[in-house]
Amino acid sequence: GAVVSQHPSRVICKSGTSVKIECRSLDFQATTMFWYRQFPKQSLMLMATSNEGSKATYEQGVEKDKFLINHASLTLSTLTVTSAHPEDSSFYICSARRVGLSDTEAFFGQGTRLTVV
């Protein structure tokens, strides 16, 4: 099966600093990766869609200057939370879809628990 690895799984940072989260497709190429945010006991909220080699498409209400997304290769997308604040504390999950398969399910990373103190 397709494996998506997300790193780190857990991070604690100080308010005002930036944090980078990596999402890698380990055994397949992903033209499209998705970044979600999940609040406790709530569903996944799509933040942005990133396509390799182009700018990410952000969902309404998501600050693109705060949540920087880079999809530099077919196997790696990164989400950088800039100038983090306690309200950015959340569970962030990435997913990836394989190249060439139009009906494939998305494969999810294991998530990153971000705590801003």
Added chain:
Amino acid sequence: AQSVAQPEDQVNVAEGNPLTVKCTYSVSGNPYLFWYVQYPNRGLQFLLKYITGDNLVKGSYGFEAEFNKSQTSFHLKKPSALVSDSALYFCAVRDTGGGNKLTFGTGTQLKVEL
């Protein structure tokens, strides 16, 4: 716009009994439908999907789901629940009419007790 409804926040079932987790959807075109399971502090694991063909879809860990177009439903089922099935279950839909976006339901917490 596409949407998914999971009407039950929590489902409790005794081990060995059948379980059903409900999901209804709304899309403008034909749907791709998915079920995912999430364990605490983990990402989502794929269980099964409906793309086309047979309305009854079989997936991982003995789970199955039935696509019902007239009722716009895609309920998740398992004939005999296990305690290890206790987790958070998400239904998701993607509109085949365009776009990559997966829309998730609010999730249903399944609790299987001895």
